[in-house]
Each structure stands twice: as C-alpha cells, then as structure tokens.
Amino acid sequence: MTSFLLSLVGMPGAGKTTIGRRLARELGVPFHDSDHEIERRIGVPIREYFSRHGEQAFRDLEHAVITDLTQGVRGVLATGGGSVLREANRAALRGAGTVVYLHATPQSLHERLRHDLSRPLLQVADPLQRLHELFSQRDEHYRSSAHLVLDTGHGRIGRSVHELRSQLQRSYPFLRPAVPQELPKPFHGVHPRSARER
Numbered sequence: 001m002t003s004f005l006l007s008l009v010g011m012p013g014a015g016k017t018t019i020g021r022r023l024a025r026e027l028g029v030p031f032h033d034s035d036h037e038i039e040r041r042i043g044v045p046i047r048e049y050f051s052r053h054g055e056q057a058f059r060d061l062e063h064a065v066i067t068d069l070t071q072g073v074r075g076v077l078a079t080g081g082g083s084v085l086r087e088a089n090r091a092a093l094r095g096a097g098t099v100v101y102l103h104a105t106p107q108s109l110h111e112r113l114r115h116d117l118s119r120p121l122l123q124v125a126d127p128l129q130r131l132h133e134l135f136s137q138r139d140e141h142y143r144s145s146a147h148l149v150l151d152t153g154h155g156r157i158g159r160s161v162h163e164l165r166s167q168l169q170r171s172y173p174f175l176r177p178a179v180p181q182e183l184p185k186p187f188h189g190v191h192p193r194s195a196r197e198r
C-alpha cells in the first residue's frame with residue numbers, strides 16, 4: 001500500500017486512542033499510540049512517571065517518541081493530549097501526513113472522564129475547571145496542527161470512525177475500496193489539503 005500517516009490530536013478523552021485503533025483495524029493498517037510507546041520505553045504507567053519526574057521530563061520523552069513515530073512509520077497514530085504543546089511536535093506531525101483534530105468540549109470530556117484515574121493532569125479537586133484551562137491553552141494548537149477537525153463530543157464512536165474513513169478517501173484515494181461511498185458532512189473548519197498539495 002502507498003505510504004501514509006494519519007495522526008490524531010485532541011484533548012484527553014477526545015477518543016484518539018479509541019477511534020484511532022478502530023479506524024486502523026478497519027483500514028487494515030498499523031496502529032501506533034505515542035502514550036503506549038512512552039509506557040513501553042519507561043516500563044511504568046505515565047501517571048507514575050509524572051509524579052516521579054515531573055511534566056517537563058515527560059514532555060521531553062514525548063518529543064523523542066513523536067520524532068521517532070513521525071519518521072517512516074505508516075498507518076494511524078494516536079498522540080498524547082499534550083503533544084501539540086511543542087512547536088517541533090506540531091511540525092513533525094504535519095510534515096508526516098494528515099493531522100485530524102478530534103474536538104470535544106470540556107463538558108463532554110468531563111462526562112466521560114469523571115471517574116478516570118489514569119490521566120495525571122486530571123487528578124485535581126476540580127477536573128472540569130482543569131479541562132477548561134487545558135482547552136483554552138490548547139485549542140489553538142490543535143487547530144493549527146490539523147488539516148481537518150472532527151467533532152467527537154456527541155454521537156457514537158462508530159460514527160466518528162465512519163466519518164473519518166469517508167473524509168480520508170479525499171487525501172488518500174488508494175484507501176477508496178475500504179471506504180463507504182456516501183460522504184457525511186459533520187466536519188467543520190475544513191481545509192482538506194490533499195497529500196499531493198503538501
């Protein structure tokens with residue numbers, strides 16, 4: 001198959017891992033997750049690494065992993081929620097293929113994650129307030145990284161996967177046989193540059 005890398009960016013809980021894994025399976029392409037690769041390298045959960053070494057050390061590691069995963073791998077890449085904080089990561093992701101921002105509001109993310117214990121940045125007294133802060137710091141970076149924006153705050157996971165597959169055929173016509181012919185239109189802020197234009 002022709003080489004391509006689809007990277008998913010967005011807030012914690014937006015569905016990068018869930019949607020990315022399912023999309024890769026449906027397309028029959030490799031799935032990568034920068035958080036999983038970090039945990040494979042450090043041998044402990046990210047939350048533990050955060051509390052032992054702090055966020056900056058984690059971001060350095062994340063940068064090394066994003067650099068590696070954007071050099072020569074193909075398929076679908078689910079990134080960590082904070083990977084867009086570094087300009088070098090944003091540039092690496094955009095340079096490697098198509099980037100999709102999975103968008104969801106702090107309220108809907110809070111609904112999903114209110115019982116979650118694995119995400120270190122959300123282990124605070126008021127996780128909704130933290131989600132609002134993260135969203136206001138990051139939304140512009142997610143948008144500037146991305147070629148496409150897909151709302152994942154409402155609706156079912158299967159629908160997001162379907163929408164993504166439909167949209168992808170524009171950039172990657174060689175995926176067409178796996179993609180349903182109808183094109184739903186819940187994308188917004190779309191600037192779907194084809195792989196050829198980049």
Ligand SMILES: Nc1ncnc2c1ncn2[C@@H]1O[C@H](COP(=O)(O)OP(=O)(O)OP(=O)(O)O)[C@@H](O)[C@H]1O
Pocket residue numbers: 010011012013014015016017018019035078079080081082112119152153154155156157160
């Ligand atoms: N419409 C939806 N789209 C995506 N995920 C959904 C949806 N509805 C519910 N969920 C649930 O929300 C959670 C999303 O978690 P997931 O780990 O995929 O997020 P993530 O973007 O990878 O977060 P992180 O940045 O922390 O890695 C899953 O438990 C998933 O089942």
Ligand SMILES: O=C(O)C1=C[C@@H](O)[C@@H](O)[C@H](O)C1
Pocket residue numbers: 011012035046079080081082083118119120121
């Ligand atoms: O939003 C974030 O900054 C994070 C999200 C997760 O994917 C992990 O990368 C880690 O918990 C940090």
Ligand SMILES: [Mg+2]
Pocket residue numbers: 016017018033035078079080
């Ligand atoms: Mg994830």
